[in-house]
Amino acid sequence: MTTNLIHTLTRPLLCAAAAMAVASAPAHAGIDIQHWQNGSGARVFFVESRALPMVDIQIDFAAGGAYDPPARAGLAGFTRSLLDAGTAELDEQAVADRIADLGAQFGGGTDDDRASLALRSLSSAAELDAAVGLAATLLARPAFPAAVLERERERAIAGLREALTRPDVLAARAFTAAVFGDHPYGLQGTPESLAAITRDELADFHRRHYTAARATVTIVGDVDRAQAADIATRLLAALPAGEPASALPQPVQPARQTLRIAHPSAQAHVAIGLPGMSREDPDYYPLLVGNYVLGGGGFVSRLTREVREKRGFAYSVFSYFAPRAVAGPFQIGLQTRGGQVEDALAVVNDTLAAFIADGPSEEEMEAARANIINGFGLRLDSNRKILDHVAMIGFYGLPLDWLDTYPGHVAAVSAEAVRDAFARRVRSEHLITVVAGGDGDEARP
Numbered sequence: 001m002t003t004n005l006i007h008t009l010t011r012p013l014l015c016a017a018a019a020m021a022v023a024s025a026p027a028h029a030g031i032d033i034q035h036w037q038n039g040s041g042a043r044v045f046f047v048e049s050r051a052l053p054m055v056d057i058q059i060d061f062a063a064g065g066a067y068d069p070p071a072r073a074g075l076a077g078f079t080r081s082l083l084d085a086g087t088a089e090l091d092e093q094a095v096a097d098r099i100a101d102l103g104a105q106f107g108g109g110t111d112d113d114r115a116s117l118a119l120r121s122l123s124s125a126a127e128l129d130a131a132v133g134l135a136a137t138l139l140a141r142p143a144f145p146a147a148v149l150e151r152e153r154e155r156a157i158a159g160l161r162e163a164l165t166r167p168d169v170l171a172a173r174a175f176t177a178a179v180f181g182d183h184p185y186g187l188q189g190t191p192e193s194l195a196a197i198t199r200d201e202l203a204d205f206h207r208r209h210y211t212a213a214r215a216t217v218t219i220v221g222d223v224d225r226a227q228a229a230d231i232a233t234r235l236l237a238a239l240p241a242g243e244p245a246s247a248l249p250q251p252v253q254p255a256r257q258t259l260r261i262a263h264p265s266a267q268a269h270v271a272i273g274l275p276g277m278s279r280e281d282p283d284y285y286p287l288l289v290g291n292y293v294l295g296g297g298g299f300v301s302r303l304t305r306e307v308r309e310k311r312g313f314a315y316s317v318f319s320y321f322a323p324r325a326v327a328g329p330f331q332i333g334l335q336t337r338g339g340q341v342e343d344a345l346a347v348v349n350d351t352l353a354a355f356i357a358d359g360p361s362e363e364e365m366e367a368a369r370a371n372i373i374n375g376f377g378l379r380l381d382s383n384r385k386i387l388d389h390v391a392m393i394g395f396y397g398l399p400l401d402w403l404d405t406y407p408g409h410v411a412a413v414s415a416e417a418v419r420d421a422f423a424r425r426v427r428s429e430h431l432i433t434v435v436a437g438g439d440g441d442e443a444r445p
Helices: 002-010 075-081 092-102 125-140 146-163 167-180 191-196 199-209 225-236 284-296 302-309 338-358 362-380 383-396 402-411 415-425
Strands: 034-037 043-048 054-061 105-110 115-122 215-221 257-261 267-275 317-321 329-337 432-437
Touching: 034 225, 043 225, 043 383, 054 125, 054 225, 054 383, 075 105, 075 115, 075 146, 075 199, 092 125, 115 125, 115 383, 125 225, 146 191, 146 199, 167 257, 167 267, 167 329, 167 432, 215 225, 215 383, 267 338, 284 302, 284 317, 284 329, 284 338, 284 362, 284 402, 284 415, 302 317, 302 329, 302 338, 329 338, 338 415, 338 432, 362 383, 362 402, 362 415, 383 402
Parallel strands: 043 215, 257 432
Antiparallel strands: 034 043, 054 115, 054 215, 105 115, 267 329, 267 432, 317 329
């Protein structure tokens, strides 16, 4: 549980691109998403899949880090990480033993928007019934034992202090703080904020945020509609009804600045970016396809060609948009020797400026569209991957046909649409640049 919490608190620079009333409707050829709202007010999304005798379940709550009180950054992550630390009936070891006996897998975590509990179980009646019952108990009656809280607090603080000695973490945190300022996405846990969190605050956060009205249940696997409805009802039956989460404010675009953080490492960690796009952004597809050309396409991207292949300034350079409920970050990242930071930055900035001014070529567009569309099927080749996508669709309120229309939307993006979107959305006067480390490079002037 501590590892997940530290990941949430440090927001590593090399994060993966996320850069992804009663109704029932098909959502993809071969993937039929059924959707309804149950009696508790929670939204339920279900895909029947009989290929394996397994069921994957995810319960998402609008209870991520953006809902932390400013003076208690880290509270959301702590609350989620201690859900399986014991209940009124079961202590921590008993919970672990029960999970092992069932042969089930429990997981989940937090990000800025969501707190999640994930469950994989055999679909046989006895095992599934017991696993769902345990999950319902963990969700509704966590005990937040004082001894476990203190132990995990000590581990979290020690882990965070160690992380804060690394240049990648320093760069990531400085980047987040500068890009988002006092917006909820800018909140980051500190040793001081973690030390101040009390058990009563954990229980209060859980009581206010782990409610049916803030919940989305996603079920994929070897059950039918009636069984799925029963599972969703059982999972949330003991939770309060609550109220839907209030919409988060849009981030304010920051003023351009460059931040330099001293560190004796030979390698400098560089982050450049600004608030980017949301999950329901009207520019989603032009920015997605354009980013593939710019820095999201690995060895075929412009940044890789200019920074790595032509000049050897970095082994890896990338860019991504991380869409969230409101604008998540757009980021360019690389590592380079301290002595060549300025040269590398100049190439990155020139490459970005040329891309914004001229847009991609038609050859680049054809390659980007083909790679994104052809690779899309690999995102849906397991129940777990289907669960991830359907949970995302459900939590963010995306159209039920999102999976079905995704390839068509990508195919329809033009080079002009990319140029226009980047020119409007990635403006140089708002770019934040963070350089952490590189002071230990002997070649540094």
